[in-house]
Amino acid sequence: MRVAAPWMGLLWLCSLPLRLAQAHFVARLLELGPQAGQYGNYLHGVALAAMAALLPALWARAVFVRACGLGLRDEVPTAGATLKLPVAAFADYVYLALLAEVIFYGAAPSLVALPFAVLLAGLAVASHPYFDRPGLFAPLRELSGLLVHGRVLAALMVVFAVALLIVFVNLYFVFQTGLWLAGAIPGIDPTPWEAVLSPDNASFLLVLLAGAILAVEPFWIAALTVFVHKARSRDSGEDLRLWFERLRRQEAV
Amino acid sequence: MAGPAPTAARRSCANHPDRPAHAVCMACRKAVCGECATEWDGINYCVACLAAQRKASRKGPSRLGWLGLIPASAALFALAAWLMAWLGAFAASL
Numbered sequence: 001m002r003v004a005a006p007w008m009g010l011l012w013l014c015s016l017p018l019r020l021a022q023a024h025f026v027a028r029l030l031e032l033g034p035q036a037g038q039y040g041n042y043l044h045g046v047a048l049a050a051m052a053a054l055l056p057a058l059w060a061r062a063v064f065v066r067a068c069g070l071g072l073r074d075e076v077p078t079a080g081a082t083l084k085l086p087v088a089a090f091a092d093y094v095y096l097a098l099l100a101e102v103i104f105y106g107a108a109p110s111l112v113a114l115p116f117a118v119l120l121a122g123l124a125v126a127s128h129p130y131f132d133r134p135g136l137f138a139p140l141r142e143l144s145g146l147l148v149h150g151r152v153l154a155a156l157m158v159v160f161a162v163a164l165l166i167v168f169v170n171l172y173f174v175f176q177t178g179l180w181l182a183g184a185i186p187g188i189d190p191t192p193w194e195a196v197l198s199p200d201n202a203s204f205l206l207v208l209l210a211g212a213i214l215a216v217e218p219f220w221i222a223a224l225t226v227f228v229h230k231a232r233s234r235d236s237g238e239d240l241r242l243w244f245e246r247l248r249r250q251e252a253v
Numbered sequence: 254m255a256g257p258a259p260t261a262a263r264r265s266c267a268n269h270p271d272r273p274a275h276a277v278c279m280a281c282r283k284a285v286c287g288e289c290a291t292e293w294d295g296i297n298y299c300v301a302c303l304a305a306q307r308k309a310s311r312k313g314p315s316r317l318g319w320l321g322l323i324p325a326s327a328a329l330f331a332l333a334a335w336l337m338a339w340l341g342a343f344a345a346s347l
Contacts, residue, residue, distance in 0.1 A: 047338040050334075051333055091322055106340075109340070136318075
């Protein structure tokens with residue numbers, strides 16, 4: 001995480017438009033209410049914009065995972081090495097991420113499939129460096145091998161769901177504390193902001209949720225990257241190869 | 254460096270049970286005899302894992318894979334946007 005930290009900024013920068021577009025979409029829905037069905041074309045336009053904002057976010061996630069992967073292999077994630085994403089692996093990842101989006105929206109009414117879609121998106125980005133060929137089924141086969149570690153994945157999901165809640169509450173209180181402190185400064189009238197930063201303001205809560213997701217997302221991706229790296233290196237013997245390399249380096253010194 | 258692993262000393266070869274193990278395959282962790290072990294890049298592999306590594310390294314670009322992947326991704330993009338709008342309108346009308 002320490003070596004990948006500079007790439008977290010890129011991830012935040014590229015994910016911000018996506019999260020704001022999603023928050024804007026939900027805010028418009030709440031505003032339109034029961035009349036939303038009459039604004040199908042408008043909503044479809046906003047949804048397309050949100051989906052377009054997803055693409056740079058996917059690229060930034062892939063770059064972040066690459067930086068984490070280089071760090072795990074004791075390599076320094078230089079700009080050149082990190083930004084050079086293998087095309088086939090990235091194309092496979094985009095396909096899986098879009099599939100996860102379809103499952104997320106398609107299965108949203110049932111709520112049961114939502115964690116599955118979130119997990120699929122996370123595992124897709126964490127595993128993408130191991131996709132070596134473009135195809136519809138090869139990346140899914142790669143991911144299916146990781147499902148034997150279901151308990152670890154379920155535990156990770158619970159931990160990060162709790163983390164998301166905690167970050168959301170903390171962000172809310174940061175804004176409230178800022179408002180309270182602003183009231184103590186002479187010449188500043190916080191009254192108009194009280195309505196904006198109120199829990200009754202749905203847009204404020206949506207922006208807070210977007211902020212909480214932005215804050216937690218790099219750690220979620222990094223945790224899944226470490227998980228995939230460990231699971232795969234045990235299966236392939238990569239852990240032993242790295243151990244031998246370290247021994248060799250120590251002997252050389 | 255990748256010589257006989259300590260754990261292989263008292264085991265027999267996975268392919269030849271009558272022979273003592275000489276090394277442990279780094280990919281599948283099976284104990285193998287000197288004949289079955291091949292050292293590659295300083296690491297011991299059994300015959301099957303070495304063949305799998307060679308096969309994996311020989312894989313070329315798949316045109317068929319790209320032909321399936323690009324239209325599928327474009328269709329998923331359009332479907333996800335449509336579902337997002339449709340589901341949103343449906344949820345808001347409830």
